[in-house]
Amino acid sequence: MDAIMLQEKLVERLLCPRVRTARRKEKQYVGFATLPNQVHRKSVKKGFDFTLMVAGESGMGKSTLVNSLFLTDLYKDRKLLNAEERINQTVEIIKHTVDIEEKGVKLKLTIVDTPGFGDAVNNNECWKPITDYIDQQFEQYFRDESGLNRKNIQDNRVHCCLYFIPPFGHGLRPVDVEFMKALHEKVNVVPLIAKADCLTPNEIKKLKDRVREEIERFGIKVYQFPECDSDEDEEFKQLDKELKECCPLAVIGSNTVVEARGQRVRGRLYPWGIVEVENQSHCDFVKLRNMLIRSHMHDLKDVTCDVHYENYRAQCIQDMTSKLTHDNRMESPIPILPLSTPDVETDRLIKMKDEELARMQEMLNKMQQQIHDGKDQ
């Protein structure tokens, strides 16, 4: 009895006031309104996983930001390479996994790091190891999904890629544009302005406007926040609007704790002032954390599964079937994406008309020649 009472109380909190008053009118109800709660409990038991990729040149503060976001120290054993050691280094892919638990919810977080990106003198195609890695994860999942034992599929697909744009430029550089274009159809790309504490508020605004304009101009499809449902409360809608207007987010990270305004906070101590990482008027770190973890984590995973993975899968299947069917255009059992296949009938008609036109032109020429000859005579 107690458990049902507890569930009812939880349901009441979940449902909006309208239904609650309606329910009070009816004395009997079925009870499947507790479903969201059941789902919630089951998934809490199972735990969540999330794979985040960070990309950008070295020295952009990627590791520091990751540590700040997840309040961990994933990189404490890292040794920084000097320029000489980095001379022949190619782009590597390094994974760090950490299990975080908070209020009974377990999260298996995987951070995919890409050291070496953009550091060489010649950076042609330096994003190739990264795109290859993403494709590999998709391929792995595809195989598992099509396999026989599907109980314990490991989802290693990359759910989100944070791309760090240097604050020192006047906008996107060629390497930024090329990287994002290579990845925007494989993974959710979230561009960030790194080390934003070296910019004044005016400069940040100018840079954001510039980057937004260039993203649109080059046709880069960065991750779009989903539209709010119309029944969300005003506060949520307002937050969502603010978030959309702030993109790309200008962030600062810190591994150190400083004393500011009587409190101990994460920040950076300069001779001219203290930057607080979690102060919304200093940078967009809080917005990023809220977006990434508190509101859109699930959506990022959904978009990865429903859009990027499905695109990959469709492309994969298409490649496979086109190899099988070769030149034959027979109906394949596996549904292919509706492509604009050249219509055989129309082709034939066009060809016929062409031939007819050619014949008529020839006749016209002959007639003209005859008239011309006739005139001469």
Place this chain on the structure above:
Amino acid sequence: CVFVVPEFPGLGHSGGGSTLLGYIGIDTIIEQMRKKTMKAGFDFNIMIVGHSGLGKSTLVNTLFKSQVSRWSSGWGSEHKIPKTVEIKAVSHVIEEGGVKMKLTVIDTPGFGDQINNENCWDPISKYINEQYEKFLKEEVNIARKKRIPDTRVHCCLYFISPTGHSLRQLDIEFMKHLSRVVNIIPVIAKSDTMTLDEKNEFKHRVRKELETHGIEYYPQNEFDDDMEDKNENDKIRETMPFAVVGSDKEFQVNGKRVLGRKTAWGVVEVENPNHCEFALLRDFLIRSHLQDLKEVTHNIHYETYRARRLNDNGGLHPISANNTQESNL
């Protein structure tokens, strides 16, 4: 600037030299030289190299307290990255205390901005050598001009990106190729992105890397004339590369108007030695070593170039003003 006239030696023995029986006035030659050079004016050519967005033009404007960068000459306000490295030289005449200086700022847009930056220093190297060649041709002429126009690059400010880790490959390649050809002064750009500790660590790492690669930045060790110079230059070398911040906007701080950058957490004062090393760079570059930069360029870098050219050609014949000789660079 204040000019000190040395006291004339009185009657009697002076150490070593011949005893002067009266005051001749040899020392007034310094005053005569000063008058002449002031009349003639100086020229100074500074090149700024670094990838786009590191604040090069702002820093140069801040250094010379005037709008001397190319953006002020109406080159357009669009910061478009060119496809290849371009060399853009802009000259201004600035005057201070009766001294006129023709300052030429040579900008290198496009450096380090492409995806493939291999050999992007070639146009720069070519430009520098072309200026040496121009000077050499004038010098070797039969009918020489009284004052050869000096377009040689006296100083190259190289802007290091403040990543906080270490030098980038491109930085090392550039400095390796050009430190023997021109005076390179490395500076850490936009250094307000680093805290004091990070700055010191970064500088230390950069100096070590430069040493490992045998890159001699200005002031070079080998050109120190005497102990006094060496001591002074050693101190400077220990603090280089200077971590600078540039700004052309003024703000009110403690009742004074200072050049700086205003953020939500404070004002970065450009000329405050606790905030950044801009004042050090300015004093070093302009107030103490300006003439030395020109001398090293003329006596060492140019002479190296000249010797190489003369050896290559088996001797350069003096040419008249009409003939031109092909340079075999």
